[in-house]
Amino acid sequence: MTAKATGCTNASIQVCENKTNAGGNVSVGFPISMMVTGVVGNSLALILVYISYRKKENRRKKSFLLFIGSLALTDLFGQLLTSPVVISVYLADLNWCAIDTTGKLCKYFGVCMTTFGLCSLFLASAMALERAMAITNPHWYSNHMKTSMTKLTLAAIWCLGFLFSLLPIAGIGEYTNQWPGTWCFISTGKSEAPGNVFFAITFAVLGIFSLLVTLSCNVMTIRGLIIRCKTKTGASQSSKQWERLTTETVIQLLGIMCVLIICWSPLLLLLLRMIYSQVSSQECKSTNTTSISIQSKVSNLDCDFFLTAIRLASLNQILDPWVYLLLREILLRKFCIMANAVSNCSVEDQKGSQTALDALNKQNQHGNNICKATSN
Template sequence: MNASVLPLNNTTPLCYSINRPPFNYNHTIASAHFSAVFGALGLISNLIAFVVLLKSFQQTHSRSRSFFLIFLGGLVVTDFMGLLVTGSIVVSFHVTRFNWREIDPNCHFCNFMGMSMVFYGLCPLLLSASMALERFIGINHPFAHSTSMPKRRTISMVLMVWFIAGCIALLPLTGLGSYHIQMPGSWCFFNISSKGNDLVFSLLFSLVGLSSITMSFLLNTVSVVTLIKVCCGQDSNQRRRDYEVEMMVQLILIMVIGSASWCPLLVFIAQTVLSGANVKVEYLLLWIRLATWNQILDPWVYILFRRAVLKRIYPRFNWSRGSIMTLYPSLSDTIRREGVSRPCHHKSSGPHNQTTPQLQPNHAHPVAS
């Protein structure tokens, strides 16, 4: 997979200054089939997941559930577009074996693919961290969440994640880092180097990804502990809340898949640039392919781990319709009347607690968080 020897001069575009096509690469038909099959599988999976999420969004009456579905919808759209954009370029190369220097003499196409790789790589990790933050607030501070989190703000958070990832992807075009053709010539990515601005951008990409994974882990851990206390404490039959269980199961699986898919590549980039070693192409290709599995496996979390499926797997679980806000019946009642601004705990004693009706799990108020 060595690049052919071509004279390097001042007119050589930056993206071809390190690896210069065409490459001495023994192309096989299996490469095209492998890329096409996995690309098609990922696209179909995300389309199915989008339909499932759309139906769930139309049927849900829980505000916290609708917030979570908006984040999931953003993640599905991101994964679908990432596979569509990058996969179509890779498959086209394997089928036609086009020469990048001929079709893209000014590096515009290569820069576009490099930006796409960075953008669609960081978005799922950042969205996962945002979802973990939303669930942390929804489970640990349900009253504040239900009264101060409109749907427009959730949509704005998804757009903000896309904006941040887009700004990071644009940095190499401003001189902080650089995009280059990568062996075997089917894709472009930023230059992983321990020199100058390439070092800064490599560390930025790696640290943003690892920080997102760490944030997701910490927030999800606290949320799970809180949810276990709620579900397994006193009166556990009344405290099991299917929406929170479903969302946390999905979120934990998204975090596990994202961590297993991306951590090897992110750690590999950080180790390479900090040690000053040369990039090992075989490892880079291996970890990039592993990261691609994130976009293929994510949608199956939404498809398989839904309440309708979980009920069949574990029918003895008390799948009551409600949310964590129904743990505070006085608070839920006051939100329904829209007359007060602070919660009253259902364990408090007194006349008010005796006259306040106990909300049953199957009658949770729709605005509950």
């Protein structure tokens, strides 16, 4: 039976033949733990968002909750639709062809990876833009940003991400099995599929553009918060509350930016590099190589880094609910309370030390006066 009849491409057969070499570097525990933590975190975030959405009457807060809930829902479905496939391949001894005899599963996996990856990045950009408008131009935001517009934006993001991921199904671009044979993604090597380079570059450029929009909008929001916080300086309760909320939001935005950069930058930049060099992870750990040359070492190192990069991007689906919602609700408030307690203790200690020192000085002065009176 030929490779075409079984649905496995030459690259897939190469990965299937090399499963033993790659098997020593991977473990089924990794995808299982990622799926469990991702499902738990995003499910908890969805529950909290649903409870808060029913209680909120403010239109601005409802729009933000819709974005948060949509991101958690997107990440949750991304985990549920891809992780079981990865776990099945691990259990099949890294033999993708054993569970994908028609080649359709690889296309399905590639569509899921592309759709949920782009949608997560687009949603992060939309939320950053929404926060920036709410802080820098609150009057325009109050008059124009309605819940219906938020829902239309969410629908547009999901549709655009899904339609773009279907381009290889329509014949533009290609999804191929990637090393170590446990997942499929956009092909970066030489391909006979028309428009493959265009499709791969467009994905990377869209991802980088989304990152830049998110970072720029978050910087604008932080700047706007700090300026408004300075204008509200005072000893009133409202000023202290605004200062606390500003501190929490700034910490949260910094966390969001760090997570996005760490999780997505390696994959997107490496994709551009591999597209330019026409290198694919399908060429990793080839059993046909009889001697290890410098070039093969560099290739293997790139492949290891590429696998790490895709795992970091997948890790973003787990971290999203924590940096956007759970971390703020659970940890940041406790951090601020603890910081205030430490600050208050330091002030009280300083006041106590100063009081004791003043008492000692008065006592010494009183003793000196007694001595002078006695000598006289």
